[in-house]
Structures are given as C-alpha cells and as structure tokens.
Amino acid sequence: MRNRRDFLKQVGVGGISLAAWPLIARTGEQGVEALPQDGFGFSTAPSLQNPSESGVTVAIGVNKPSTAWVEYGETEQLGRVATGSRHGLKPYDTRAHHVRIDGLRPGQRCFYRVHACAVEFKSAYDIRRGDTVATDIYSFRTLDPAAKEARFVVWNDTHENAETIAKLMVQTAKHGADFHVWNGDVTNDNYTEDKMVEHYLGVGGQPFARETPLLFVRGNHDTRGPAARSLPRYQETPNGRFYYGFRHGPIAGVVLDSGEDKPDTTKVYAGLGDFIAYHEEQTAWLRRELEQPYIRDARFRVAFCHIPLWWADKRYPEDQNDPRSRWHELLGDAHFCMVISGHTHTTAVFPPNEQRPYAQIIGGGPKPENATLICGVATQEKVSISVLDTEGIELNWYRTFAPG
Secondary structure (H helix, E strand, O other): OHHHHHHHHHOOOOOOOHHHOOOEEOOOOOOOOEEOOOOOOEOOOOEEEOOOOOOEEEEEEEOOOEEEEEEEEOOOOOOEEEOOOEOOEOOOEOOEEEEEEOOOOOOOEEEEEEEEEEEEEEEOOEEEEEEEEEOOOEEEEOOOOOOOOEEEEEEOOOOOOHHHHHHHHHHHHOOOOOEEEEEOOOOOOOOOHHHHHHHHHOHHHOOOOOOOOEEEEOOOHHHOOOOHHHHHHOOOOHHHOOOEEEEEOOEEEEEEOOOOOOOOOOHHHOOOOOHHHHHHHHHHHHHHHOOOHHHHOOOEEEEEEOOOOEEOOEEOOOOOOOOOHHHHHHHHHOOOOEEEEOOOOOOEEEOOOOOOOOEEEEOOOOOOOOOOEEEEEEOOOEEEEEEEOOOOOEEEEEEEEOOO
16 A cells, blocks of 8 residues: 555654655646746645545645645546636635545545645736646545445544654554544644645645545544634535544444533633534534434444443433433434544443443543544454553453444
8 A cells, every 4th residue: 555655655653744754846837827936835735634535635835825736637647627616716725725536436546646836826817827736646536335344444533743753653654544533632723724635635744645645533622622613624625514424444433522621600601602503503404414324234333422322321411411421322312332532531441231232442641642543443343442552562452343
C-alpha cells in the first residue's frame, strides 16, 4: 500500500515535516496579469475528508487569498479536473479550500494533485491571478461496502500535542488502514481560525490523511471558543452534520456527536449551549438510520463517539432524561458490537455484560506517555481491536465474532 510505504520511508523520530511534500511552481495563465511571487503556497498537506463509496473531499490550507482545483484520474496521468465550484462560483478563500471529487466507483483507486492560485481582488472588475502551486501526486481508495476486510485506526484527545501526534504518526504508518477516525478533542479550544487550519488540517505538521480518508468525530473541546462555529469550514462531514453513518466492508459505522460534558445550564457557558435539543435531534436521526439496509445488512456494527456511553459499570449520562441515554438502548437493540470513545484520557476496554450488550472501548490521553492508537481489523468472521501505546506496545485488546 503506497501510503504505508511512503510513511515508513519518510517518518523519523521527529515525524514528518511539511518539507516532506514539495510544492511545484507553475507559470501564470497566458493572457492574465500575474501577481509577483511573494511566498504564496500551501500551509498544510492535503487532507481527505467526508469519504464515501463514490467520492471524497480534498481539503488543503493556503497562506493567502486564492482559488484551488484538483486534477484526478485512475492513473498518475490524471486527466480530469474537479473545480470545486458551488452555485456558479469557483473557490476563493484566505485559509483553506475544499474540493469534492465525485462519480467514482466503490473501492476505486484514484490519483490526485491539488493546485492553488493566488488571487487579488483590486475591485469587482479588476481581479488579478498569480502563479499557481501544486502538490505531488497522491492516491486514495473510496469506501467499498463489498470489501472482504476493513482496516481502520483511531486517534483521540490529541489536544494540540505535536509530540504525541508525531509519535502516533509513526505507529499509524505501520498499520495500513482503509480509513482513519479522529475521535474528538483535536484542540483545547477554538479561539482563532488561524489556529484551526494548523490543528484540523495541519495535524501538527503530519500528513495524516493525504492518502487515507478521515472520518471526523467532534469532541467537547472542539465545541469551545468563539471560532468553534467555524469548524465546518475546516472539517467537511456528510450533509454538514457531525453525526452520520457509513459502510465499508463488513463494518457499518455511525458517528455520534456527544457534545459538551457538562449541562447546558453550566454557568461558564453563559447560556450559549443547546446540546439537549441537539442530542434529541441525533436520537431521532439514529432511530431512523438504524433501519437503513447498509446498517441492517452489515456483518458488524460499530459506533464512534467522543464521550463514552459507559465508564466501567457506570452509565453515562446518569440522568435518564438526557437524550444520550437513549443511544444506549438503540445501539443495543440494533446489535452493535462496540462503541469506541475517548475523553477520559485513560484507556480501557470493557467487554459486554448484562447491562451492556456491546463492548465499550476507550482511548488514552494527550501526553505521549498515555496516548493510544486503536487499530481495528474486521473480516466476515470477527472484529479484532488492538490498543497500542506510542511505542507500539499492545496495552489491551478485544475480539468479537460474528453470530452463528
């Protein structure tokens, strides 16, 4: 697998720097006045977001106002272009671009390269383009419901810790995955959008998702700060929601947004939280979604949410009036085999018991000494989970087998 080979070749003790992915300067378009080249370029590696069986969104950070597009194709010759246009307008942004590639086949390998061009608006009728820059050519595969096997890795609670992210990247490189899950608390809080590019797209300088698509799960810290409402600008999710379902091989998955870890009435939130209504909305969606064939027909069902539904034998939330308490019944009735979470900063694996028909798996915390990588492999017969520390030592494991 190319992404695994590239990672192993490039990752050292200090991880991968942005210098590991070169930019290619291009000349300005003929007949269009070009701006002087004065340091315009990408500020992050590409990030593959919102994957499906027919496409993916390519996101990338930029350091100046610009437009962007993506070349793609079934070979390194590429040959097709995704313009990223919406409502008749091609992209223009000062920090980040998202360009959707669609119309692909399930499990298709697709090669791509991102281009960006500096743009200056002198006025509505005087718009200047600069020279373009482009990434190297990378590749990915779309999700495939018919795949015989599904491999995934899960990070959680990285909390802006660059050392932890670099160490997790080393271990991630050793476990080829079909998709990544970032299970919440990427940041401590979101106060400026400049930092959001660095944290959500830059990933501490690591090209985490340039060849393996990312499934994003929002954590409680990701909801905090005045810029938290801008998160969809940097993490694209299905239908613009932080709760959604997906299918790849034997696994049907649902992502739930567990929101804040304190009541909406908590004084420090100044009355700006409305998570009870939001969780009611998710509960209604989950009840409907669990009836969909892609979930009903899957060999295994797995849920991802940042805050665990259980801590040992303690159910969360304890308040039975909290809508999240109904997630437990719905997932149990739908025969989910596990819920994978973070939040506690202490890793644990709680097998099913009389109170809980699914396993509750919890990842570690933000410091290198207690961070974890959760590696999952699903076949038609079983799902195998290994919880590793940043040195690759297995701390815990869990196996579940298909019924019958």
